[in-house]
Amino acid sequence: MSNYVRPKVHGATIFVTATLAQRGSATLVDHVSELRDAVRATMAERPFAVDAWVVLPDHFHAVLSLPDGDRDFSTRMGAIKARFTRNIRRAGFRPPPPGPMKNGVVAGRVRNGLPWKDAGLKPGLRGNEQTVWQRRFWEHHIRDQSDWENHVAYCWHNPIKHGFVTNVRDWPYSSWHRDHP
Numbered sequence: 001m002s003n004y005v006r007p008k009v010h011g012a013t014i015f016v017t018a019t020l021a022q023r024g025s026a027t028l029v030d031h032v033s034e035l036r037d038a039v040r041a042t043m044a045e046r047p048f049a050v051d052a053w054v055v056l057p058d059h060f061h062a063v064l065s066l067p068d069g070d071r072d073f074s075t076r077m078g079a080i081k082a083r084f085t086r087n088i089r090r091a092g093f094r095p096p097p098p099g100p101m102k103n104g105v106v107a108g109r110v111r112n113g114l115p116w117k118d119a120g121l122k123p124g125l126r127g128n129e130q131t132v133w134q135r136r137f138w139e140h141h142i143r144d145q146s147d148w149e150n151h152v153a154y155c156w157h158n159p160i161k162h163g164f165v166t167n168v169r170d171w172p173y174s175s176w177h178r179d180h181p
Contacts, residue, residue, distance in 0.1 A: 011068040013051065013142040015151040016077060019059040019134045026057040027132065031088050032173055035060070038083035046076050051148070052155040055173035056162060061155045063148065077137050085132045 020027055028035060032055055039050070048070075051063040066073060142148045159171035168176050 008071040009141060010071045011066055012071060012073070013063060013065040013148060014073050015061070015063050015140045015142060015154075016073070016137055017059060017061050017139075018077065018081060018137040021131050021134050023058050027088070027093070028055050028060060029057050029173055031084070031091070031093065034087035034091065035080075035084050037087060038080050041083055042076055042079040045079070046070075046072070048073070048076055050175060052152040052179075053175040054155040054158050054171070056158060056164070061158055063142065063151050063155060073139070077139075081133045081137075088132065 035055060039053075043050075047067055049065040051065055053062040054060060064073060064076070140151070142151060156168045156174055156176045159165050159174065160168065165171045168174065169180070
């Protein structure tokens with residue numbers, strides 16, 4: 001396994017993407033209120049600013065700004081993912097099992113011609129229980145104003161890219177509505 005070390009910049013602005021283990025599901029939009037609750041609770045515990053956010057059925061993108069003197073965005077992302085998982089599990093949600101496994105590989109699933117280990121499974125879960133999120137998340141530290149503008153626009157236009165809507169104002173799960181009342 002790689003030993004990836006995330007940058008640690010105090011007061012950074014970061015573009016993040018988190019994806020569900022079950023690609024193609026609609027869990028995030030079906031449970032958007034639970035995701036919002038998880039974000040609010042995390043912000044109350046460890047403040048940060050949401051410059052842009054978009055929730056799609058199986059992933060979200062966000063541009064987050066940390067307070068001066070703080071560099072720990074990984075704990076915030078972990079807390080959001082854990083709180084969301086806990087909230088939907090309490091509501092009775094259980095992701096479907098990925099299929100039969102043999103030696104940690106999901107039968108019949110192939111990526112790049114090789115058997116694919118399902119990132120949604122973790123040792124220590126009970127029975128055939130599956131995690132909600134893919135392990136880790138993707139991040140990019142914003143470099144300058146132009147980079148910030150491009151990533152905010154990426155968040156807002158992502159539902160168009162995926163074919164859910166033809167205009168950003170038509171996607172209800174976006175901070176675009178907050179910034180363009």
